[in-house]
Amino acid sequence: MTKVKSKPSEKSVKNSTEKGKNGTAWDIVKISRHPNRPVLQDYISLVFENFIPLHGDRYFADDPAIVGGFAKIGDKKVMLIGQNKGKNTTDQITRNFGMAKPEGYRKALRLMKLAERFNLPIVTVIDTPGAFPGIEAEERGQAESIAKNITEMAKLEVPIVAVVIGEGGSGGALGIGVGDKILMLSNAIYSVISPEGCASILWRDATFAPEAAEALNITAKALLKLEVIDEIIEEPKGGAHSDYDKTATAVKSAILKNLKSLENISVDKLLDMRADKYAAMGKFSTDN
Amino acid sequence: MAWFIKDETIKKPSSKSLWVKCKKCSSHVYDVEWKENLNVCPICNFHGSITSRQRADLIFDKGSFNELFANIGPVDSLKFVDLKGSYKDKFEENKKKAGINEAVLTGHGKINGIKAVASIMDFRFLGGSLGSGTGEKILQGANFALEHKMPYIVFSESGGARMQEGVLSLMQMAKTCSGVAKLNKKNIPFISVLVNPTTGGVTASYAMMGDINIAEPFAVIGFAGRRVIEQTIGEKLPDDFQTAEYLLEHGFVDAIVNRKDMKDYLSNVLSYYNLK
Numbered sequence: 001m002t003k004v005k006s007k008p009s010e011k012s013v014k015n016s017t018e019k020g021k022n023g024t025a026w027d028i029v030k031i032s033r034h035p036n037r038p039v040l041q042d043y044i045s046l047v048f049e050n051f052i053p054l055h056g057d058r059y060f061a062d063d064p065a066i067v068g069g070f071a072k073i074g075d076k077k078v079m080l081i082g083q084n085k086g087k088n089t090t091d092q093i094t095r096n097f098g099m100a101k102p103e104g105y106r107k108a109l110r111l112m113k114l115a116e117r118f119n120l121p122i123v124t125v126i127d128t129p130g131a132f133p134g135i136e137a138e139e140r141g142q143a144e145s146i147a148k149n150i151t152e153m154a155k156l157e158v159p160i161v162a163v164v165i166g167e168g169g170s171g172g173a174l175g176i177g178v179g180d181k182i183l184m185l186s187n188a189i190y191s192v193i194s195p196e197g198c199a200s201i202l203w204r205d206a207t208f209a210p211e212a213a214e215a216l217n218i219t220a221k222a223l224l225k226l227e228v229i230d231e232i233i234e235e236p237k238g239g240a241h242s243d244y245d246k247t248a249t250a251v252k253s254a255i256l257k258n259l260k261s262l263e264n265i266s267v268d269k270l271l272d273m274r275a276d277k278y279a280a281m282g283k284f285s286t287d288n
Numbered sequence: 289m290a291w292f293i294k295d296e297t298i299k300k301p302s303s304k305s306l307w308v309k310c311k312k313c314s315s316h317v318y319d320v321e322w323k324e325n326l327n328v329c330p331i332c333n334f335h336g337s338i339t340s341r342q343r344a345d346l347i348f349d350k351g352s353f354n355e356l357f358a359n360i361g362p363v364d365s366l367k368f369v370d371l372k373g374s375y376k377d378k379f380e381e382n383k384k385k386a387g388i389n390e391a392v393l394t395g396h397g398k399i400n401g402i403k404a405v406a407s408i409m410d411f412r413f414l415g416g417s418l419g420s421g422t423g424e425k426i427l428q429g430a431n432f433a434l435e436h437k438m439p440y441i442v443f444s445e446s447g448g449a450r451m452q453e454g455v456l457s458l459m460q461m462a463k464t465c466s467g468v469a470k471l472n473k474k475n476i477p478f479i480s481v482l483v484n485p486t487t488g489g490v491t492a493s494y495a496m497m498g499d500i501n502i503a504e505p506f507a508v509i510g511f512a513g514r515r516v517i518e519q520t521i522g523e524k525l526p527d528d529f530q531t532a533e534y535l536l537e538h539g540f541v542d543a544i545v546n547r548k549d550m551k552d553y554l555s556n557v558l559s560y561y562n563l564k
């Protein structure tokens with residue numbers, strides 16, 4: 001993580017007063033990356049039952065940054081797929097801090113297709129700083145693997161509920177993030193670029209990350225307003241890391257509620273709704 | 289700025305000789321020769337940037353191109369302000385400078401007599417970045433192709449998602465790919481042409497999803513930026529990393545085609561399409 005010194009500027013002062021007691025976007029960035037924040041494997045134990053992990057993309061390898069398999073949530077059977085940042089340093093390194101490589105995205109797609117064959121709804125759990133930026137990832141088609149998932153997810157004939165639990169890092173998040181319902185924890189973030197990355201490009205200085213975080217509209221609240229997400233899952237007062245059980249209960253009931261809302265919709269209708277949802281994303285003018 | 293030759297520099301009538309410096313081999317090429325060679329270096333075959341309209345002229349039969357969705361342009365929905373000012377000021381300035389309203393030109397026409405729809409990205413407009421208006425035009429182009437059962441061609445030339453639109457720009461990846469998905473389902477051909485540079489969110493969406501992927505020679509095509517990867521691995525990358533030639537070798541593009549041959553290549557490929 002980039003170390004960020006606070007840099008008082010007119011804008012950040014203005015922003016912190018505007019946001020008042022709810023905290024600035026930067027405060028939320030810090031909570032979303034909190035070392036004790038629950039990660040996918042915590043939710044697997046607290047929210048899901050009878051998880052049957054499945055491995056490998058069948059082409060190259062098994063990417064531990066992405067975990068997936070059959071699971072039960074309440075009385076529903078689902079295919080669960082998500083990024084796992086890991087719990088301790090060794091685990092985090094093994095899982096590459098949740099930064100998946102092409103084989104991770106291809107495993108995810110393989111499991112999604114499996115879900116389609118089993119007629120199971122899909123739950124994806126998003127928590128990644130981004131797709132892994134490395135030589136081997138580029139060599140094996142990082143861009144193609146994400147592009148393929150995004151395109152195939154538009155066609156999947158089963159309901160998809162995606163939950164952003166921590167960091168929704170750009171294309172790496174979207175690679176498992178196209179769905180019928182997008183939920184987000186109240187202290188999670190979802191962004192086209194990391195605040196540090198944006199600051200270093202547009203402010204020419206990564207220490208302007210707090211300003212960039214504000215400008216990018218990356219909080220759950222901002223994204224609900226922009227109609228990018230459908231629902232905010234409220235975290236306990238001190239953040240998700242302060243009370244795992246309470247957080248898990250809220251996540252479980254939100255997923256169940258949304259799975260239920262998609263249950264009796266015909267495949268054609270579901271795919272039309274999904275296409276309409278994404279066709280409506282973004283704002284542009286038509287009077288040029 | 290690195291990738292394009294400013295048009296006005298070339299067009300400006302002047303008594304002085306004007307030279308274009310090739311970005312690849314650093315040769316100085318007389319501007320008239322550079323232009324006659326379609327902004328391609330006669331020494332090393334580096335393909336410099338051309339405008340979306342120039343590209344439409346090169347690809348479509350004379351007088352056959354009909355522009356679509358020209359009314360679509362950006363809005364500053366996040367009221368985004370960075371060090372250099374507001375996004376609104378920036379895109380208004382780009383509109384004037386580039387003479388287009390968005391980073392893509394969409395239309396339909398005939399390629400050696402074959403009807404097709406094309407969206408052609410334009411690097412002069414905010415680095416060809418993918419904003420909501422860009423995504424809308426690319427999706428509408430796909431919808432038009434679907435409705436008229438015409439093949440769809442997208443020329444990508446882009447630095448990636450448009451940061452000043454935040455996650456809305458990221459969502460254009462899903463929006464455009466949902467258009468590609470519809471074409472796939474109806475078996476309407478989708479051809480992606482990757483032009484220097486095609487990176488980030490554009491590569492990780494429609495640009496890699498062509499039924500046929502074509503690249504111009506030496507085009508830089510990749511997901512993560514070179515600098516970011518070098519920082520991650522702590523070493524310098526080889527020169528050919530993320531080039532069209534590298535992608536061909538690794539199986540991600542079907543062919544590398546010279547700009548002057550692109551029209552004939554496209555019509556040749558499309559002549560194999562039998563509309564059911």
Ligand SMILES: [Zn+2]
Binds near residue numbers: 314329330333
């Ligand atoms: Zn040259």
